[in-house]
Amino acid sequence: MESIMFPSSWCFGGIIGSLRWPELCLSLLTFYLIHHFVTHRNQPLRSWPLLGELPSALANIHRLFDWGIELFSKHGGTIEFHGPILSNMHVVATCDPRNIEHMLKSSFHNFPKGDEFRDIFFDLMGDGILNADLEPWKQQRKMANSLVHSKAFRGFVASNTQHMVRHKLLPVLHRLTRAGSAFDIQDVLLRYTFDNTCTAIFGECMNALSIELDSVPFTKAMDDIMEAIAYRYVLPRRWWKVLRLLKLGKERQMAEGLTAVNDFVARQLEKRKKAKGSSAGVDLLSTYASVSSDEVFLRDAAINFLVAGRDASAATLVWFFWLLSKNPYVKKKILEEQRMILAETQRDCFEIEDLSKMVYLHASICETLRLYPTVPIGQKGVVKEDVLPSGTVVKPGTVILYAIFAVGMMDWVWGKDCLEFKPERWLDDQAGLRHETNGWRFLAFNGGPRTCLGKDMAFVQMKYAAAEIMLNFEIDVVEGHQVSPKPSVIMTMKNGLMVKAKAKPNRCLV
Ligand code: HEM
Numbered sequence: 001m002e003s004i005m006f007p008s009s010w011c012f013g014g015i016i017g018s019l020r021w022p023e024l025c026l027s028l029l030t031f032y033l034i035h036h037f038v039t040h041r042n043q044p045l046r047s048w049p050l051l052g053e054l055p056s057a058l059a060n061i062h063r064l065f066d067w068g069i070e071l072f073s074k075h076g077g078t079i080e081f082h083g084p085i086l087s088n089m090h091v092v093a094t095c096d097p098r099n100i101e102h103m104l105k106s107s108f109h110n111f112p113k114g115d116e117f118r119d120i121f122f123d124l125m126g127d128g129i130l131n132a133d134l135e136p137w138k139q140q141r142k143m144a145n146s147l148v149h150s151k152a153f154r155g156f157v158a159s160n161t162q163h164m165v166r167h168k169l170l171p172v173l174h175r176l177t178r179a180g181s182a183f184d185i186q187d188v189l190l191r192y193t194f195d196n197t198c199t200a201i202f203g204e205c206m207n208a209l210s211i212e213l214d215s216v217p218f219t220k221a222m223d224d225i226m227e228a229i230a231y232r233y234v235l236p237r238r239w240w241k242v243l244r245l246l247k248l249g250k251e252r253q254m255a256e257g258l259t260a261v262n263d264f265v266a267r268q269l270e271k272r273k274k275a276k277g278s279s280a281g282v283d284l285l286s287t288y289a290s291v292s293s294d295e296v297f298l299r300d301a302a303i304n305f306l307v308a309g310r311d312a313s314a315a316t317l318v319w320f321f322w323l324l325s326k327n328p329y330v331k332k333k334i335l336e337e338q339r340m341i342l343a344e345t346q347r348d349c350f351e352i353e354d355l356s357k358m359v360y361l362h363a364s365i366c367e368t369l370r371l372y373p374t375v376p377i378g379q380k381g382v383v384k385e386d387v388l389p390s391g392t393v394v395k396p397g398t399v400i401l402y403a404i405f406a407v408g409m410m411d412w413v414w415g416k417d418c419l420e421f422k423p424e425r426w427l428d429d430q431a432g433l434r435h436e437t438n439g440w441r442f443l444a445f446n447g448g449p450r451t452c453l454g455k456d457m458a459f460v461q462m463k464y465a466a467a468e469i470m471l472n473f474e475i476d477v478v479e480g481h482q483v484s485p486k487p488s489v490i491m492t493m494k495n496g497l498m499v500k501a502k503a504k505p506n507r508c509l510v
Pocket of ligand 1: 129141
């Protein structure tokens, strides 16, 4: 009987025999990767040969927050990532409040923001307060601290906010209600805080919030930059630097955005120079220009305050209105509180001084920020090797990301009801407010020496706008609207928030 022989080029040994070494290695690697992919398909964090956890991170960047929460729930609060071989990338991500307190307070000096952070943000923020460490940060903090806590600046912010809400925000909303169709309230609120913050910084309103709601090239440029920065977080440093050099992909978007932002700030500085002597404003630029004429310093200061103050309050308000639509009981309690304040003051609408009486509204905004902290991620570098309270070893070169967005979603941090929207968490037995850091579990405004300097301003912006909108309009989220967070430096909603509004018969509309 004739024996059956496979032609040598068909059999496995034959294939191997016909391959050269590089082809053989590539084939084995491909086989291994496919096998690895198939066997680890359902794991949220896969480590790939040669590539580390980078493919997992890239595959999940569009759902960064959900992915992070899945990982932290599974791995107990602290995760380590390694980048591709030779990339020297070691990232520790944590939402463990013990680790966060250790970095932000107890060992503050061992955990500066670090070179990696500085590199990622330098193109936009230069040496400004958000991007500085050590002595340069200390000096800027002192200067910014005395500005934001000065009576003049606080008064300016208060009157500017009241004016903007009464004369711009409410009329724009009123026009939109008359048009009768659904609109994106996120767009409107982002314009409101942009104008509000620009006035605090430049002493001049940019009129993003006008009846026409024209597109604002500056805000588009900032959005593009922030999106590109989110990619820099995930890619190894050398990779995005090459892309920046070649102006490819998101780095091209970044370069175009930077040109627009720098031009905008340069124009504002130019105006300031021309107006020198004629203005004794209390806005940030006037105050800073009275002690320094260094244009780079002034540019960096202005951009840093813009980045810090532009979107976070608006984004919080958007999550707040969405949460109210899901929790009518909370809405009812805020409206009750409003009725009591108006009855007591015998007024039709609110003054800024009424904000301190709005305790339940304050608690509801804190609760919104617990679930959706609009600055979702903080970053730290390491000066000397240390062991975090969770037992994780960190060394110089390690990048630590503290996931503020995940802290509020962990049942081992906030209890079994952590996903519920309960402003009562923030109230004590006498219905007064509890201390807001809440034992290093509430980090929406950061903590320790680098606590947000704009917190008071943000609460004025948010509470006054929320109170007046709720007093004057019935806001309903459009049924079926898909809500999800946009993975970026500020956690806005990816698809905006489409609502329909009805004006209430009230007297605050001008
Ligand atoms: C709801 C609104 C806001 C939230 C959630 C928020 C949150 C934060 C967070 C988490 C940080 C730490 C960032 C970091 O270290 O990288 C920060 C820092 C800062 N924020 Fe805010 N912020 C808000 C509004 C504002 C506003 C309106 C301003 C002023 C225009 C402002 C000014 C600053 C400044 C100057 C810093 C830097 C502090 C430092 O590094 O010493 N923030 N903020």
